[in-house]
Amino acid sequence: MARIVMKFGGTSVADLDRIRAVAGRVAREVEAGHEVAVVVSAMAGETNKLVKFCTDLSPLHDAREYDAVVATGEQVTTGLLAIALQQRGINARSWQGWQIPIRTDGGHGKARIDAIDSALLIERMRQGQIPVVAGFQGIGPDNRVTTLGRGGSDTSAVALAAAVKADRCDIYTDVDGVYTTDPRIVPRARKLATIAYEEMLEMASLGAKVLQTRSVELAMKARVRVQVLSSFEDRPGSDLPGTLLVDEDEIVEKPVVSGIAYSRDEAKITVRRVPDRPGIAASVFGVLAASNVNVDMIVQNVSEDGDTDITFTIPRLELRRVRQLLEDAQGRIGYGLLLTDPEVAKISVVGIGMTSHSGVAQTMFKALAERSINIQVISTSEIKISVLVAEDYTELAVRALHTAYGLDG
Ligand code: ADP
Ligand code: ASP
Numbered sequence: 001m002a003r004i005v006m007k008f009g010g011t012s013v014a015d016l017d018r019i020r021a022v023a024g025r026v027a028r029e030v031e032a033g034h035e036v037a038v039v040v041s042a043m044a045g046e047t048n049k050l051v052k053f054c055t056d057l058s059p060l061h062d063a064r065e066y067d068a069v070v071a072t073g074e075q076v077t078t079g080l081l082a083i084a085l086q087q088r089g090i091n092a093r094s095w096q097g098w099q100i101p102i103r104t105d106g107g108h109g110k111a112r113i114d115a116i117d118s119a120l121l122i123e124r125m126r127q128g129q130i131p132v133v134a135g136f137q138g139i140g141p142d143n144r145v146t147t148l149g150r151g152g153s154d155t156s157a158v159a160l161a162a163a164v165k166a167d168r169c170d171i172y173t174d175v176d177g178v179y180t181t182d183p184r185i186v187p188r189a190r191k192l193a194t195i196a197y198e199e200m201l202e203m204a205s206l207g208a209k210v211l212q213t214r215s216v217e218l219a220m221k222a223r224v225r226v227q228v229l230s231s232f233e234d235r236p237g238s239d240l241p242g243t244l245l246v247d248e249d250e251i252v253e254k255p256v257v258s259g260i261a262y263s264r265d266e267a268k269i270t271v272r273r274v275p276d277r278p279g280i281a282a283s284v285f286g287v288l289a290a291s292n293v294n295v296d297m298i299v300q301n302v303s304e305d306g307d308t309d310i311t312f313t314i315p316r317l318e319l320r321r322v323r324q325l326l327e328d329a330q331g332r333i334g335y336g337l338l339l340t341d342p343e344v345a346k347i348s349v350v351g352i353g354m355t356s357h358s359g360v361a362q363t364m365f366k367a368l369a370e371r372s373i374n375i376q377v378i379s380t381s382e383i384k385i386s387v388l389v390a391e392d393y394t395e396l397a398v399r400a401l402h403t404a405y406g407l408d409g
């Protein structure tokens with residue numbers, strides 16, 4: 001007998017038929033004698049709709065009220081799945097984040113989980129009741145509902161698995177595992193049987209939405225055994241149908257590049273004609289840091305006549321706010337012109353084998369040059385290289401790199 005946390009994403013609970021199918025899947029684990037807790041997302045499209053309600057009313061709305069609104073999507077699916085399970089004669093009940101409680105910090109809209117009180121859930125599971133827990137939500141220090149950032153139900157599931165000391169956390173989604181790149185844009189992408197936590201962490205933080213970055217961070221830290229599986233497919237007889245997250249040393253053959261990620265979530269800002277003197281970067285980025293803006297890629301151009309340009313990327317959703325912040329600070333920073341471009345995409349190649357190989361970047365630059373794709377900004381770390389390109393070239397760039405690194409299936 002094992003204790004399992006099963007998480008179902010938006011497409012897996014998109015309508016009543018799918019919710020019935022999910023109940024069937026849960027029933028099978030229960031019938032096999034396992035203790036099960038379930039985490040659900042909102043029905044597909046629901047969270048987008050709720051977010052739009054908030055931004056349509058006011059682009060700069062109160063984040064606490066945003067959380068009150070967008071957390072409701074998950075409340076609906078917990079109740080519906082509990083009913084579907086009860087229909088099958090299974091003892092189940094819904095749990096909202098605040099009822100457990102799942103305690104978070106006060107970062108409304110992108111809160112972090114601090115603690116989960118698991119005693120009651122464990123007791124109920126031992127008695128044979130299935131908790132159906134709302135993903136994506138918790139309760140903050142101000143006793144108000146918080147949400148964990150888009151895709152946050154993955155993190156709810158891993159955190160719950162850690163809290164109840166589950167043997168596994170199974171993430172059911174609309175693809176049957178983690179692929180070398182998004183299989184929706186590269187049909188020749190290959191499914192990975194295993195992926196190292198470190199690689200998955202990079203892939204997720206660089207845009208691969210199959211797992212939320214924080215869920216991978218948490219799985220790595222709390223040693224949760226996570227696998228990504230399809231909720232639409234069944235492969236009887238296979239005990240490892242999806243992708244398992246593992247430690248780096250469990251991977252015998254380390255490919256130089258194991259995956260390609262892309263993100264359309266960033267925007268580019270260029271601050272032109274800033275005086276080229278010590279402290280100028282500190283003054284530009286100081287303005288952003290003071291307002292909690294995450295800056296990602298940065299380049300500073302060679303100075304001409306004592307002036308220079310600084311280009312960087314920020315989350316696209318924050319472009320309006322950041323523009324305003326920099327315009328308000330123009331006098332203090334002393335720049336000439338501010339340019340913004342939301343139509344960019346960041347393309348990244350990731351691999352733990354990169355540390356011991358040379359020429360990886362050159363392969364990337366050559367493949368992009370052959371397709372006449374201009375590179376706007378470059379950034380690197382130990383196990384990844386990222387470039388910023390015009391958004392229109394996203395698919396072309398990802399496919400070209402997938403082929404160039406020999407990843408095509
Ligand atoms: P869920 O609603 O189940 O949480 P998501 O839409 O958040 O599902 O995540 C699954 C999606 O992630 C897939 O449909 C796929 O398009 C996308 N994806 C991006 N990169 C990858 C990758 N490397 N491997 C698998 N899926 C990926
Ligand atoms: N429903 C939330 C979202 O769409 C959380 C999740 O699905 O993981 O972002």
Ligand code: MG
Pocket residue numbers: 009151154209210211212
């Ligand atoms: Mg998701």
